[in-house]
Amino acid sequence: MDFIFNGISASSIGIKVLNTKRSILPDIRDQYETVPGKIGSYLFAQPFGDRIIEIECAFVSQTADTILQDARKISAWLSTNKKAQLILSKETDKYYMAKVSNKVDIDQTLYLGQFSIQFTCEPFAYSLDDNIQQFTAQPGATQGIYNNGTAETNPVISIIAAWGDIKNPKITLNDITFLYKGTITNNSQIDINSESFTCYKGMDRDINTTGGYDPAEDSILALIDGEFPTLQPGPNSLIFSCENGVNADIKIQFKERWI
Template sequence: MKYFVLDGKSSKDFSLRISHVSRSVLPEIRDHYEQIPGRHGSYLFPQPFGDRIVSVSCLLKTHEKSERMQTITRISAWLSSDRKRMLVFSDEPNVFYMGKVKSSPNFEEIFTFGKLTIEFVCDPFKYAMEAQEILFEMDSNSVQYISNGGTAETYPSVVIQAAYGEIQNPKITINDKYLLYNGILTPNSSIEINTESFLATKSMERDIVTTGAYDTAENNILSMIDGEFGALLPGGNTLAYSSANGRKARIRLVWQERYL
């Protein structure tokens, strides 16, 4: 029997039987077309994807009406949320959606059955269940190749660790976009650059090594980063590393593959 799991709870726990699922093949396409006088056709202005809509029709069968209404109360509490949550379908076990109920579903009683349709507004992409992680020991001015098995671009988290001594002004380049840290990494300290959340943070070790204390005010070092946040594209990608003093670094990448 087909079922779905929302925020860790299964539709089977509420005696719901799925009768129909509608999942758009692509997220909303929001491209803009401009008609040019004197020219055939139109000029395309491509735009980022919009939301993805997922609709689930369910049947609920209980022995008594009172039991049915109690179950609906439980379902209402389960569906209610002020944030997007993980949504998994049994026929797509290797991916998940991030979605939120769009509007209150109507509950219709038909003899001993109840019927309701739940519509979710989801992120444009589906996400792989398992995160990808790779570790490189990289000399300055070296390049590594990375394969992204998803069908959409994704934004990794990059950790640069001074595992081989002090690093001055480390720089990483993902494909054609670089990020340069205008600072020094003391031995064994690290910085983490999250290209999905546009965050850059120092590790706790850098203050403990230099001053014996941890300054939480320096958690965010985004002001010390120059460049652009690069994405891993579907298929092959390059990661380049260099430093001002030519020091080798340990670099870890973590990313979630995404699918159209």
């Protein structure tokens, strides 16, 4: 067993993983209200809380005197001021966004040091690679998009005017409609980011850095009507339409997420 945190694997610095503990579900934050005279209670469903992953580790130093030196190297590796990627060896295609949340006490026996790391993680596991799909959409036609994850995810959708000007383009993803009340000129595009709730003309996309766009690019949020679309687990349907009936190239980019 092994794990990678902040780009460095435990095995590469001489750490052996003894055990990994993680809950099936993240923290459940639902609230229940008891009403006199009513059987049971009212449920007020809440979003998931954090997920805790605990990893028990050990390392062997060359001498009993060098254990503290080795421990300082480990502490430098684990010390971050923000969340970093945590990849477990049994799921190398997924990562968690995590930060160490305990002080990591070391139990020393001669040359052996043992310790337990507690990571506080965002509730979902994310795919390491983006799922990118691109197609030419005819107005009114339905395009299927499959999300292999078990949780909804927020895509970046690009509408590209590869076939002429597009007037008042509209995207309907499942039951959510997103309308741009303007014209995408020929050979240009708009980018709808449901992760950061932004919409730009031809922004330089990076869905891992939400909102990190060139400020010189023009935001078109003032010309938007509707909701930012999301992808549900499993099959999804996307319908493109526009006022002047021109085809559009659609690019959809997202990270699959798992509970």
